[in-house]
Amino acid sequence: MLSVEDVRSGYGRIEALHGVSINIAAGEIVTLLGANGAGKTTLIRAICGVQPISAGRIRFENRQLEDLPAHARVALGIAQVPEGRQVFAPLSVEDNLKLGAWTRRDANLVAELASIYELFPMLAANRHISAGMLSGGQQQMLAIGRALMAKPRLLLLDEPSMGLAPILVEQILDVVRGLKQAGLTVLLVEQNARAALAIADRGYVVETGRIATSGSAAQLLADDRVQAAYLGV
Amino acid sequence: MPEFLQFAFSGLTVGAVYALVALGFTPIYNASDVINFAQGEFVMLGGMTTVFLGLAGVPLPLAACLAVVVTVAVGLALHRFAIEPARGASAVALIMITIGASIFLRGAAQVVFDKRFHSLPPWIGGDAIRVGGATILPQSLVVLGGAVVIVVLLWAFIERTLIGKAMVATAANELAARLVGIDTRRIVGLSFAISAAIGAVAGILISPITLTSYDVGTLLALKGFAAAMLGGIGSAVGAVVGGLLLGLLEAFAAGYVSSQYKDAVAFLVILIVLLAIPRGLFGRASVERV
Numbered sequence: 001m002l003s004v005e006d007v008r009s010g011y012g013r014i015e016a017l018h019g020v021s022i023n024i025a026a027g028e029i030v031t032l033l034g035a036n037g038a039g040k041t042t043l044i045r046a047i048c049g050v051q052p053i054s055a056g057r058i059r060f061e062n063r064q065l066e067d068l069p070a071h072a073r074v075a076l077g078i079a080q081v082p083e084g085r086q087v088f089a090p091l092s093v094e095d096n097l098k099l100g101a102w103t104r105r106d107a108n109l110v111a112e113l114a115s116i117y118e119l120f121p122m123l124a125a126n127r128h129i130s131a132g133m134l135s136g137g138q139q140q141m142l143a144i145g146r147a148l149m150a151k152p153r154l155l156l157l158d159e160p161s162m163g164l165a166p167i168l169v170e171q172i173l174d175v176v177r178g179l180k181q182a183g184l185t186v187l188l189v190e191q192n193a194r195a196a197l198a199i200a201d202r203g204y205v206v207e208t209g210r211i212a213t214s215g216s217a218a219q220l221l222a223d224d225r226v227q228a229a230y231l232g233v
Numbered sequence: 234m235p236e237f238l239q240f241a242f243s244g245l246t247v248g249a250v251y252a253l254v255a256l257g258f259t260p261i262y263n264a265s266d267v268i269n270f271a272q273g274e275f276v277m278l279g280g281m282t283t284v285f286l287g288l289a290g291v292p293l294p295l296a297a298c299l300a301v302v303v304t305v306a307v308g309l310a311l312h313r314f315a316i317e318p319a320r321g322a323s324a325v326a327l328i329m330i331t332i333g334a335s336i337f338l339r340g341a342a343q344v345v346f347d348k349r350f351h352s353l354p355p356w357i358g359g360d361a362i363r364v365g366g367a368t369i370l371p372q373s374l375v376v377l378g379g380a381v382v383i384v385v386l387l388w389a390f391i392e393r394t395l396i397g398k399a400m401v402a403t404a405a406n407e408l409a410a411r412l413v414g415i416d417t418r419r420i421v422g423l424s425f426a427i428s429a430a431i432g433a434v435a436g437i438l439i440s441p442i443t444l445t446s447y448d449v450g451t452l453l454a455l456k457g458f459a460a461a462m463l464g465g466i467g468s469a470v471g472a473v474v475g476g477l478l479l480g481l482l483e484a485f486a487a488g489y490v491s492s493q494y495k496d497a498v499a500f501l502v503i504l505i506v507l508l509a510i511p512r513g514l515f516g517r518a519s520v521e522r523v
Contacts, residue, residue, distance in 0.1 A: 048412060049411075050408060050411055050412065069416070070411040070412065070414075071411060071414045071415060071416045071417075074412070074413065074414030075414055079412070079413075080412050082408065082409060082412055086406050086408060086409035086412070087406075087409070088401070088402040088405045088406055088409060088410075089405055089406070090401060090405050091398060091401055091402060091405070095398050098395060098398070099395070099398060099399060099402050099410075099413050099415070100413050102395070102399065102413050102414045102415050103413075103414035105395075146413060147412075147413075149413075150413065150414060
């Protein structure tokens with residue numbers, strides 16, 4: 001469904017991705033593991049088109065993405081839940097969700113909103129409150145809900161558990177698992193490697209801008225190096 | 234007492250002019266955090282284009298409509314050829330670009346139009362209205378009414394349309410706006426079009442009172458900016474309240490102190506606002522939890 005081939009990208013003269021290739025098949029949950037600064041967020045941003053790439057190819061469902069602006073990629077079916085949630089603070093919860101469906105102007109928003117509120121009931125209770133007033137966990141759910149309003153086929157999640165209480169992390173990972181059952185393909189970046197591998201089918205380990213190793217979730221859980229570096233065994 | 238009332242009326246008249254100019258800063262600022270110092274030139278273009286089309290024989294109402302179209306085209310060109318190429322630059326750099334654009338537009342107007350003062354006939358004629366021994370011109374009420382109509386339209390646009398909300402979203406978090414699929418370039422371009430339209434309407438409405446020439450934009454933009462700062466930049470209601478307050482302050486300062494200090498009032502207001510209430514009277518309190 002998504003294939004990233006030999007992508008290079010950087011900030012100014014400092015290269016952050018030195019030729020990264022990953023593949024994601026439809027219906028999978030794939031996770032990117034790696035330390036801070038390894039390049040996971042850069043890769044996700046490059047897929048969305050908000051981070052320029054200097055070389056390589058990105059293909060989504062047989063369409064080349066490199067030359068498409070970010071907003072056109074959303075219309076193709078790629079949505080991102082960015083790191084740090086990035087909700088529209090001055091707008092209400094409901095307006096945030098409505099803007100999530102920006103690329104689908106003809107959509108029946110009433111039904112869509114209802115399904116998001118069903119997924120995250122606490123958003124329904126706060127629908128008229130400005131998003132900046134929500135707690136971190138609520139903002140994370142709003143960010144996920146907003147991305148889902150775009151009806152994506154590929155969902156990119158960047159550190160959804162960052163700064164959240166364990167019970168909320170559990171809740172959010174449950175939601176991701178449910179989305180997979182509903183047919184969504186997910187690329188999950190997560191510092192909490194154990195939690196990520198628990199729901200993922202496959203994973204890639206990113207180290208200093210390169211793919212260090214990859215394999216099924218079970219293989220990675222059993223890998224000595226992964227255990228030592230990311231699972232704290 | 235009639236003296237006080239007369240100062241108040243002339244203050245409200247001038248204040249309504251400032252309010253209209255100040256309103257024009259709002260859309261661009263809200264979409265991009267840029268204070269557009271070429272806003273005064275939009276006002277000039279609205280008035281001057283109407284005058285010259287009128288001189289060329291175009292009926293004035295049609296000339297006014299065409300002037301709005303011309304000014305919007307200039308606003309879009311400013312965005313496309315001056316702001317957009319500097320994409321990613323800091324707001325301060327973009328503000329400097331608008332100062333350059335304002336100088337350019339003034340120079341171009343000098344060549345395209347001329348260097349003389351021009352006037353437009355009042356849009357609503359009739360005698361001065363007498364109240365308690367003081368008088369106010371019907372055209373002053375037109376300017377005031379125009380400001381109110383623009384505030385209502387802006388409010389409806391921001392609060393009631395998804396495009397208006399996309400504009401707020403673009404200003405609040407440009408990255409997130411792009412990630413939900415908003416073409417932020419077009420949204421900012423739209424804000425320039427709206428600001429230009431407001432500026433043109435302001436120029437058309439105020440020219441019968443203030444006269445117009447190629448260089449009226451500079452002082453109007455400074456006064457409008459002072460008014461917008463006082464009211465809280467980015468707030469449409471604030472722009473109107475700030476404009477009226479500034480007009481009244483100027484009129485009373487001119488009347489009771491000395492008319493020589495009239496223009497100094499605006500700059501004094503900017504200083505005091507920046508030092509004491511930098512957010513202005515109606516500025517957005519930023520509520521954000523991190």
